[in-house]
Amino acid sequence: MSRKKLYISSVMFEATRKCNMQCDHCMRGDAQNISMKKEYMDSFLENVDHIQSLGFTGGEPTLPDGLKVMNDFADIAEEKNIRVDDFWIITNGKVWTDEIGTTLERIHGLVKDPIRKSTVEISRDQFHNSSKIQRDVFSWNLEKMIFLDSGGIERQKFKILQRSEVLPDKHILKMGRSIKTGVGHAGFTFKAPPMNYNPETVHLTGGNVYVNCKGNVIWGCDWSYRQQDIRKNVIICSVKDDLHQKVNSYFNKEMWKDK
Numbered sequence: 077m078s079r080k081k082l083y084i085s086s087v088m089f090e091a092t093r094k095c096n097m098q099c100d101h102c103m104r105g106d107a108q109n110i111s112m113k114k115e116y117m118d119s120f121l122e123n124v125d126h127i128q129s130l131g132f133t134g135g136e137p138t139l140p141d142g143l144k145v146m147n148d149f150a151d152i153a154e155e156k157n158i159r160v161d162d163f164w165i166i167t168n169g170k171v172w173t174d175e176i177g178t179t180l181e182r183i184h185g186l187v188k189d190p191i192r193k194s195t196v197e198i199s200r201d202q203f204h205n206s207s208k209i210q211r212d213v214f215s216w217n218l219e220k221m222i223f224l225d226s227g228g229i230e231r232q233k234f235k236i237l238q239r240s241e242v243l244p245d246k247h248i249l250k251m252g253r254s255i256k257t258g259v260g261h262a263g264f265t266f267k268a269p270p271m272n273y274n275p276e277t278v279h280l281t282g283g284n285v286y287v288n289c290k291g292n293v294i295w296g297c298d299w300s301y302r303q304q305d306i307r308k309n310v311i312i313c314s315v316k317d318d319l320h321q322k323v324n325s326y327f328n329k330e331m332w333k334d335k
C-alpha cells in the first residue's frame with residue numbers, strides 16, 4: 077500500500093542565494109553563486125501532496141535563476157497534482173521584467189481557490205531604499221506591476237504589499253552581513269520548534285519548513301546561510317532522506333522536552 081503524502085502548512089523554497097543588492101542589514105549574509113536544483117525540489121515534493129502556504133525567497137527570487145526554480149516548481153506540481161492554497165513572494169523590487177510577471181501568474185494559477193489573491197511583498201526600508209535611484213526605480217516598478225496589460229500581473233489576482241518602514245536597530249537580527257556592518261542587535265535563541273507533526277493524518281503544521289539551495293530541509297526561515305549550513309539542530313534532514321520518518325523524529329515532543 078502506498079504511503080500517505082504530507083500536508084504542510086507552510087513551505088518556503090530558497091530559490092537562489094544570488095542577489096542584486098548588498099543590504100547592510102542582510103540576515104542571510106553575502107550572496108553565493110548557487111540556486112535550487114530541480115532534483116532537490118523533485119525529491120522533496122515526492123513526499124508532499126498539499127501545501128497550504130507556498131513562498132519563494134532568497135537571495136532575490138525574481139532573478140533569472142529564481143524564475144527557473146518557480147517554473148520547475150510549477151512543472152512538478154502540475155505533474156504530481158500538488159495542491160497549493162496560497163502563494164506569496166518577497167522581492168527587493170529592483171528589477172521588473174515581463175518574465176517575472178509571467179512566472180508569478182503561472183504560480184498563481186496553481187492556487188485553486190478562484191477568489192484568493194497571491195501576494196507580492198516589496199521590501200522597503202532604510203536599507204533597501206537608501207538611494208534616490210532605488211526610489212525612482214521602485215516607483216516605476218510598482219506602477220508597471222499594477223497597470224501593465226502584458227507582462228504585468230493583474231490587479232485582481234495579486235495584492236502588492238509595500239513594507240515601507242524604518243527598521244529599528246533592535247529589531248534587526250544580528251546575523252549574516254549585519255555582523256560585519258555593525259547594524260542590528262536582536263539576538264535569536266534556538267528553542268524547541270513550535271511545530272506539530274501528526275503521524276496519523278501526516279499533517280505538519282504551526283511553522284515554516286524551509287528547503288534550501290544545499291538540498292537541506294530546515295526548520296524555520298530566519299537563519300543566515302552560515303547557520304543553515306553549520307547548525308545541525310536546525311536541519312531536519314536532506315531532501316534525499318525519508319521525509320516522513322525524519323520529520324516524525326525531528327518534531328517528536330519528547331526530543332525537545334528539556335531544551
Ligand code: SF4
Pocket residue numbers: 095096097098099101102103104105134135136168
Ligand atoms: S536583504 Fe534581501 S535584497 Fe538585501 S542583500 Fe539580503 S537578500 Fe538581497
